[in-house]
Amino acid sequence: MSKQYETVIGLEVHVELATKTKIFCGCSTEFGGAPNTHTCPVCTGMPGSLPVLNRQVVEYALAVGLAANCEIHQYCKFDRKNYFYPDNPQNYQISQLYLPICHDGWVEIETAAGNKRIGIHEIHMEEDAGKLIHDEWEDCSLVDYNRSGVPLIEIVSEPDMRSADEVIAYLEKLRMMIQYLGASDCKLQEGSMRADVNLSVREVGAKEFGTRTEMKNLNSFKAIARAIEGEKNRQIELLEDGKKVVQETRRWDDNKESSHAMRSKEDAKDYRYFPDPDLPPVVIDDAWIARVRERQPELQTEKLARYQKEYGLPRYDAHILTSSKHLADLFEETVKLCGQPKEVSNWLMTDAMRLLKEKGQEPEQISMDPRHLADLVKMVGENVINRTIARDVFEAVFTENVNPKEYVESKGLTVVRDEGALQSVIEEILEKNPQSVADYKAGKQKAMGFVVGQTMRAMKGKADPAVVNQLVKELLEQR
Amino acid sequence: MTNRISDETIEYVGILAKLELSGEEKEAAKQDMGKMLDYIDQLNELDTEDVEPMSHVFPIHNVFREDVVTNQDDRENILKNAPEQKDGAFKVPRTVE
Numbered sequence A: 001m002s003k004q005y006e007t008v009i010g011l012e013v014h015v016e017l018a019t020k021t022k023i024f025c026g027c028s029t030e031f032g033g034a035p036n037t038h039t040c041p042v043c044t045g046m047p048g049s050l051p052v053l054n055r056q057v058v059e060y061a062l063a064v065g066l067a068a069n070c071e072i073h074q075y076c077k078f079d080r081k082n083y084f085y086p087d088n089p090q091n092y093q094i095s096q097l098y099l100p101i102c103h104d105g106w107v108e109i110e111t112a113a114g115n116k117r118i119g120i121h122e123i124h125m126e127e128d129a130g131k132l133i134h135d136e137w138e139d140c141s142l143v144d145y146n147r148s149g150v151p152l153i154e155i156v157s158e159p160d161m162r163s164a165d166e167v168i169a170y171l172e173k174l175r176m177m178i179q180y181l182g183a184s185d186c187k188l189q190e191g192s193m194r195a196d197v198n199l200s201v202r203e204v205g206a207k208e209f210g211t212r213t214e215m216k217n218l219n220s221f222k223a224i225a226r227a228i229e230g231e232k233n234r235q236i237e238l239l240e241d242g243k244k245v246v247q248e249t250r251r252w253d254d255n256k257e258s259s260h261a262m263r264s265k266e267d268a269k270d271y272r273y274f275p276d277p278d279l280p281p282v283v284i285d286d287a288w289i290a291r292v293r294e295r296q297p298e299l300q301t302e303k304l305a306r307y308q309k310e311y312g313l314p315r316y317d318a319h320i321l322t323s324s325k326h327l328a329d330l331f332e333e334t335v336k337l338c339g340q341p342k343e344v345s346n347w348l349m350t351d352a353m354r355l356l357k358e359k360g361q362e363p364e365q366i367s368m369d370p371r372h373l374a375d376l377v378k379m380v381g382e383n384v385i386n387r388t389i390a391r392d393v394f395e396a397v398f399t400e401n402v403n404p405k406e407y408v409e410s411k412g413l414t415v416v417r418d419e420g421a422l423q424s425v426i427e428e429i430l431e432k433n434p435q436s437v438a439d440y441k442a443g444k445q446k447a448m449g450f451v452v453g454q455t456m457r458a459m460k461g462k463a464d465p466a467v468v469n470q471l472v473k474e475l476l477e478q479r
Numbered sequence B: 001m002t003n004r005i006s007d008e009t010i011e012y013v014g015i016l017a018k019l020e021l022s023g024e025e026k027e028a029a030k031q032d033m034g035k036m037l038d039y040i041d042q043l044n045e046l047d048t049e050d051v052e053p054m055s056h057v058f059p060i061h062n063v064f065r066e067d068v069v070t071n072q073d074d075r076e077n078i079l080k081n082a083p084e085q086k087d088g089a090f091k092v093p094r095t096v097e
């Protein structure tokens, strides 16, 4: 390859909002119901039914838009996007084309190459479609409209990204921001966050963009990274062979690590948008915007700075703790109860992360009660249990959510500080190991470590190491 | 009638609307659409320089519902609208992909 190419990427990200009900009707959005049990005449597109907008959808869209530094269209409205497909019972999707609620914003991303702003072209509100299941037996399709009418926002970026790294950083940024706002749980695997990648390549220095393709069906960060790499190479090969890139939608197959052109849902991609006459416009006055601004919670970037400043945590630790809102909440609630932020952070950073990795879980899945973690930290601080034991207790607290105080008591794990009891154990060990005594006398300090280790083992780890050290030293000197 | 609708246009509109039109129906539709476009031309003669585009016929805005579940499972009734059903779902001809 002689020429140098640049990859130009823009993203369309669909996020399912965390409302209790659908965007235009009072049906539940709860996941996993039996087919069509969360449906009504509105979300199955029955003639004569009337959609009424869920206020919470506007609240969430505004919250996300303001967090992404967007301008707000204070007069906004809904449009119909017309197409025929059985997942869409009305034969149109209610969306926003002409006056999307948010526009012209940006978010800042951080990659190994430094910080960069990614422009947000617009954010609009729309409804999700139903789900089709293909029935091989009867060679037909079965439609479940439980997802039909679930509220989405679509976040459309500017074509500002140049690598898979930047795309992942951008998605992470959006996910974190939206999770912190409580507007969605943003799970790629479960489809509550979906990303379509628009990608083109051009020679470095070229002014015009190349022809772009749109890639769909990307349901993990890894799949996105692989799809970008694959599509970039495919387009460069075409150009190198003197062929043209065709503007089309392609479906990524992560198992085959390749993509194929999708057949169009419509014979012609002509959506004939027009204003939805069923829905009156939405007017967002300054007071409403101010109210949403007022309510915005502390976002990750702010938390990251505060953890370093207020708790004196290293940036790396603060970054990991804030990379999940759930983890950050657990950390803060625990620190509120027991202080010692560095200690709490260490438990979460090392033991909690290790256990998550072993179980193949995400930080969101931690069910540990902050009161339990706080009690554990206190017990270690007050030397009720030693560190070795504490790690076992932590595991029990983490996996079974046991009360650490009760657990330690019932298992008899408290530190033994009774010097008389320890003394007789050590004496016995010294009797059995005359060589160690001799070595110590000959100036070999290592011999003492051996005796301490034996003592700790005999005490099943429950002895206070400081006390044991002191006693072993004294008893060796006496010999 | 000044707006002449071509055969290609009527064919295309038919495809978009999923309509199968006979030759006669196509001719009738061409006439009707021509008249509609003539009417738009007539409207275009008006000076609308300072008129805001209308997006809704009634002078109302901000009609909301609160985020509260009001609908219970009514699948049995909803599925009565299905031409065919199977396993609690609407049964439709197999779709591509």
Ligand SMILES: [Zn+2]
Pocket: A022, A025, A026, A027, A038, A039, A040, A041, A042, A043, A044, A149, B071
């Ligand atoms: Zn409904």
